[in-house]
Amino acid sequence: MPLPPFLTKLDFSPRRLAWYGATLVLAFAGGGVFAWLGMPAGWLSGALVATAVAALLGAPVGVEKTTRLCIYIILGTSMGSSITPDTLKGITTWPVTMSVLVASVPVMMVVVIAYLEKVAGWDRRSAFFAAAPGALSTVLIMAESSGADTRRVVFGQSLRLFVLVALLPAAMGGLGHQPAGTLPINPVVPDLTSFFLSLGVGIVSGLLAERMRFPGGAMVGSMLASGVVHGAGLIEGRLPDLFLIVGFVVLGANTGSRFAGTRLETLRRFFVDSLVALLIATGVALAFAVLGSWLADEPLPKVLLAYVPGALEAMTIMAFVLGIDPAFVAAHHLTRFLGLALLIPVLARVFFGRAEIPSENVELDKTEPKD
Template identity: 30%
Template sequence: MSSLPALTPKKITAIGLTLVFGALGGGAFVYLTMPLPWMIGALVVTTAAAMGGVPLKGPGRLRNIMIGVLGIMLGSSFTPDALANVDQWAGSLSALLAFIIAVVAINAFYLVRIGGFDPVTAYFAASPGGLATMVTLGAEMGGDERSIGLVHSIRIMLTVLIIPFWFRFFEGYVPGSATTGAVTDIAGQDLMILALCALGYPVARLLKLPAAPLLGPMLFSVGVHLSGLTAAKPPSEIVNLAQVVIGTGIGCRFVGISARHVMGLMVIAAGSTLFMLALAAGAALGLEAATGLEFRALWLAFSPGGLAEMTLISLAMGIDTAFVSTHHLFRVLFMIAAAPVVFALIRKRIT
């Protein structure tokens, strides 16, 4: 089992500076009443600082902890009421499979023909699985690791920026309308139960589950909430901190990359992202008409953001978090399992 690199005073200082930038960005976006202010403000400011040459460092260990908080928050949304229509999810999950296949095929073709990517790099850059997994698999198969990572990072960043602003200015979403209670509003016993859900992380690592920092605490949280042990959610202070940490994590992916050097790739990735978002919106409209499920939840469920990021958006906006997160988890697990198998089958044809 791999371990994270040791923390040196220099790294600690860089992480501290990163979190200061993130907090300042989040605070500014709160003041401006922007959507998802703590995450998007942190993302925008740290991305700008990173590409401007500021020596930032992603909060790796703290990010895992905050992803765990998000998992606990996510698990708290799996209530009997939230699962009342779970029988309707089979159709949308099946449609998601077809959607993923179409997205990968069309995106890979676009990245080869328009972006000039080699077929291996295009395939793994077009596959909407976990960023780290697709980068690792792509590098092992001979793809350009840096290009794969940047395309996924730009896709996640743009999706996180576009969707909340769409809901803010076209759907009337009011920032702060779906917050959780403060830490002082939660009983000590409930706080203890929520804290114990964090044990799901080491258990998930022991079982070698994918997305262990999120999935382990989430499954523990689902258990305690469905069993009726608690109805509490993590306090707003910790959820806001999680947003800052996750936002800075996205921004720090651009450390060492100047805007001048990445501009061409950013334009290519932006075209890919806009296509995926438009296709997701079209699929959501069709499924809404066919199943009666809500367009907003369907669009979030099919959009090409990261699992953690899209879950945060659904939580902040009060949009059927259980539904959205289940679809993104299904997508990630499917891509982790299917991407290398499909690549092995088509490798001789595309290389």
């Protein structure tokens, strides 16, 4: 019986193995420093920054393909395991604000895509994934499998997360909200049986989705299957934090290594383009939040935090910190997250297909590796 394709393409040369190991060590060091400093999404952003700097300095950093596949499955399973029956019930209790949120997502994406493609000159694939409001790790995986320039995507998504986490508390104060509350502590799986069942569901579903060549299949498949069994109450508890930490570090290392050969002038353009895109997306979110707040008679800060294009985990934790109903915020971000996870792979397959290299319309540096 022949080996699976991903096992036949392994590079076990001592030099490559040494650089794979060095990349992971560097990524964990960077992630650890950022997490210790309390930076937003510290393990992911720290690993990304550390490996991106190394790549820009010419180091041949990288993450082996099979390692990426395993990490995608772990990330998908971890995020799916955070869903509970109470979370799913909460989605049905806010129909007005949910409806306005659903309406805001396509408007936000179309406006941002139009700016990035028509004004900033990005290729359509990269603009599409950079415009997705939230679900950073999922979007990065699907962007890579669809041939987008992941440098642009990660820069746009990461800048948005940094700015929102840094400025939203002050913005909420400007809207009259007084911070309060504590951070949540969600229970992990209660026993080894639940742990192995949860992980097994994610592995099997992720590999099946990958086998079907579904964009982002390893992560999307494992996330949806894990979310179904946890949301139905068949398995309780999330995976231990260690799995998310390892997953975020490896994902950050893989994404940071994509900056090899990128010139500083290119990064400057990415920053300006991404910042303007963030301002546009936030403006759309604010407009719809005003509408949702008025229709549902809910406080504007509460609705705005549920609508901003941030990450599910970061915005939910911020809700606790600011003393805003975390169930409300989590349910809205979860609804958008699941919608993006379901629809973006389908839209990407329909419009872009599957590609192993960035789109031919992406402006690449001449020194950039093409593999």
